[in-house]
Amino acid sequence: xxxxxxxxxxxxxxxxxxxxxxxxxxxxxxxxxxxxxxxxxxxxxxxxxxxxxxxxxxxxxxxxxxxxxxxxxxxxxxxxxxxxxxxxxxxxxxxxxxxxxxxxxxxxxxxxxxxxxxxxxxxxxxxxxxxxxxxxxxxxxxxxxxxxxxxxxxxxxxxxxxxxxxxxxxxxxxxxxxxxxxxxxxxxxxxxxxxxxxxxxxxxxxxxxxxxxxxxxxxxxxxxxxxxxxxxxxxxxxxxxxxxxxxxxxxxxxxxxxxxxxxxxxxxxxxxxxxxxxxxxxxxxxxxxxxxxxxxxxxxxxxxxxxxx
Amino acid sequence: xxxxxxxxxxxxxxxxxxxxxxxxxxxxxxxxxxxxxxxxxxxxxxxxxxxxxxxxxxxxxxxxxxxxxxxxxxxxxxxxxxxxxxxxxxxxxxxxxxxxxxxxxxxxxxxxxxxxxxxxxxxxxxxxxxxxxxxxxxxxxxxxxxxxxxxxxxxxxxxxxxxxxxxxxxxxxxxxxxxxxxxxxxxxxxxxxxxxxxxxxxxxxxxxxxxxxxxxxxxxxxxxxxxxxxxxxxxxxxxxxxxxxxxxxxxxxxxxxxxxxxxxxxxxxxxxxxxxxxxxxxxxxxxxxxxxxxxxxxxxxxxxxxxxx
Numbered sequence: 030x031x032x033x034x035x036x037x038x039x040x041x042x043x044x045x046x047x048x049x050x051x052x053x054x055x056x057x058x059x060x061x062x063x064x065x066x067x068x069x070x071x072x073x074x075x076x077x078x079x080x081x082x083x084x085x086x087x088x089x090x091x092x093x094x095x096x097x098x099x100x101x102x103x104x105x106x107x108x109x110x111x112x113x114x115x116x117x118x119x120x121x122x123x124x125x126x127x128x129x130x131x132x133x134x135x136x137x138x139x140x141x142x143x144x145x146x147x148x149x150x151x152x153x154x155x156x157x158x159x160x161x162x163x164x165x166x167x168x169x170x171x172x173x174x175x176x177x178x179x180x181x182x183x184x185x186x187x188x189x190x191x192x193x194x195x196x197x198x199x200x201x202x203x204x205x206x207x208x209x210x211x212x213x214x215x216x217x218x219x220x221x222x223x224x225x226x227x228x229x230x231x232x233x234x235x236x237x238x239x240x241x242x243x244x245x246x247x248x249x250x251x252x253x254x255x256x257x258x259x260x261x262x263x264x265x266x267x268x269x270x271x272x273x274x275x276x277x278x279x280x281x282x283x284x285x286x287x288x289x290x291x292x293x294x295x296x297x298x299x300x301x302x303x304x305x306x307x308x309x310x311x312x313x314x315x316x317x318x319x320x321x322x323x324x325x326x327x328x329x330x331x332x333x334x335x336x337x338x
Numbered sequence: 339x340x341x342x343x344x345x346x347x348x349x350x351x352x353x354x355x356x357x358x359x360x361x362x363x364x365x366x367x368x369x370x371x372x373x374x375x376x377x378x379x380x381x382x383x384x385x386x387x388x389x390x391x392x393x394x395x396x397x398x399x400x401x402x403x404x405x406x407x408x409x410x411x412x413x414x415x416x417x418x419x420x421x422x423x424x425x426x427x428x429x430x431x432x433x434x435x436x437x438x439x440x441x442x443x444x445x446x447x448x449x450x451x452x453x454x455x456x457x458x459x460x461x462x463x464x465x466x467x468x469x470x471x472x473x474x475x476x477x478x479x480x481x482x483x484x485x486x487x488x489x490x491x492x493x494x495x496x497x498x499x500x501x502x503x504x505x506x507x508x509x510x511x512x513x514x515x516x517x518x519x520x521x522x523x524x525x526x527x528x529x530x531x532x533x534x535x536x537x538x539x540x541x542x543x544x545x546x547x548x549x550x551x552x553x554x555x556x557x558x559x560x561x562x563x564x565x566x567x568x569x570x571x572x573x574x575x576x577x578x579x580x581x582x583x584x585x586x587x588x589x590x591x592x593x594x595x596x597x598x599x600x601x602x603x604x605x606x607x608x609x610x611x612x613x614x615x616x617x618x619x620x621x622x623x624x625x626x627x628x629x630x631x632x633x634x635x636x637x638x639x640x641x642x643x644x645x646x647x
Contacts, residue, residue: 079443079598104413108442108598133417134388139462143450152416152494153448185461286595289388289417 058334067326069275072097076106080287084280084306093309095325098124101178102136110185120327122191125175127198128162129155134290140177145170159196168204191328193221203231210235219332241331244272251296258304266317278305367643376635378584381406385415389596393589393615402618404634407433410487411445419494429636431500434484436507437471438464443599449486454479468505477513500637502530512540519544528641550640553581560605567613575626587614
């Protein structure tokens with residue numbers, strides 16, 4: 030099972046999840062009516078490629094997405110840090126990274142390789158596949174790597190507003206989920222989490238009562254045809270229930286760099302990311318947001334009611 | 339003093355160096371007459387960027403360059419390894435890398451960070467400047483990193499034909515030169531070295547009598563104007579003395595990726611690398627090679643007479 034399909038399965042499971050009820054009190058704490066439709070439109074994978082950064086910055090600057098998250102081990106991190114310093118209002122979280130999924134373009138860990146040996150493939154890169162990663166990774170080494178990523182981002186001048194998990198690796202089992210939750214608690218950050226029925230009983234045991242739990246997450250998946258891209262997204266907006274939802278998109282330009290980064294992988298590839306960019310910046314998408322009374326929110330706003338040190 | 343200017347000074351010093359005489363016996367060992375003009379046309383910096391790789395592969399495939407070297411810590415290494423496996427005849431060495439010189443696009447070491455701490459800037463990347471790097475780097479940690487780079491390349495399927503040094507960091511002082519020489523000896527590889535008058539007495543003390551020593555190296559430097567690019571290079575060819583010379587070029591396309599990689603650094607920047615590509619693939623350059631009876635050689639050929647295990 031590929032990493033993307035683990036994540037997709039996780040998300041598809043989530044789509045049908047009824048609102049937990051807990052969020053009505055969150056909506057109230059945030060000052061919204063109980064029937065408000067709050068949506069984070071979230072760009073993943075910043076720092077992977079220049080093309081990814083440029084498209085994501087453009088979408089953030091235009092308000093086409095409300096939030097984004099950054100992959101610390103990737104080579105373009107300094108470009109993102111420059112953007113973060115120039116745009117302190119931008120809602121940037123960390124897309125905690127335990128995989129390096131592309132074929133000819135790879136990255137290693139942020140922590141010293143010998144301290145996170147279980148995270149590495151035979152060439153010293155992070156594993157390509159989420160499934161492979163989960164099989165090999167020792168949770169204590171995942172935690173070491175994740176903490177190094179947070180500390181590195183802070184040193185670079187990125188003050189994250191939230192945490193989530195690249196390819197969902199930290200969502201796959203209780204010990205990994207606990208890494209995400211514990212690190213987020215230590216830094217007083219909200220994080221992407223859904224309560225999915227049928228998960229192991231201890232999957233959510235690290236959560237605290239004040240944690241922000243999303244009602245649902247949407248993300249385009251491979252069966253969607255390119256010509257249906259806009260209608261897939263506008264359908265989500267037209268049928269969005271009240272509560273707190275996140276729409277994850279992957280933004281980049283379909284240029285030579287991005288074609289090479291995503292070589293031989295049309296799913297979540299270069300043209301895919303250009304389609305996502307085209308949709309979220311389109312007048313039709315904007316109109317659907319307005320007509321359906323959807324309120325865009327940021328993770329910064331969601332994190333405000335959290336206990337502070 | 340910037341890294342590039344250390345290296346340029348080194349090379350400019352080299353340009354006026356008389357042939358050492360030693361190479362007459364090398365020429366003979368290789369089966370060439372004593373007045374042969376042997377030239378390696380060498381593309382630096384493979385694996386830094388997709389654009390760099392594509393332009394360099396194109397030049398290698400067309401015979402416009404005879405050799406190239408690869409930067410192991412850089413993210414596109416797997417792309418180069420795929421090329422190396424598909425083109426076992428390609429003359430690929432390792433451009434041993436102890437610096438990460440660009441502004442918004444960075445890489446760290448190949449060895450575990452905690453084992454090469456003296457190589458790292460405060461964010462865990464290799465230093466930007468060669469001067470800064472040389473000041474901080476402990477030679478034993480440079481050696482650890484260099485050996486890890488060689489072993490990583492081998493594991494990835496790249497069988498290097500030679501070694502040289504990115505931004506000349508290993509050419510700057512005797513203890514660093516000894517790292518290059520000792521590692522090259524251990525792997526029975528030829529390496530880029532010139533004997534430059536006025537260097538410290540022990541600069542070359544690790545060399546053995548059978549090592550291949552170049553007579554001269556040429557590399558474009560910032561004072562050259564873009565409109566003089568072709569004439570700079572053809573002048574080198576027209577006035578090339580007999581012996582063994584290397585012409586170092588930096589090949590990439592002047593595209594969005596490469597513009598972003600080389601941000602704010604026109605020297606050795608994106609347009610510079612496109613100019614280098616345009617020159618070495620031009621009919622005028624090809625004609626000047628032929629008219630001046632220059633024989634292109636590879637490092638593989640130079641390494642053949644070396645003692646083998």
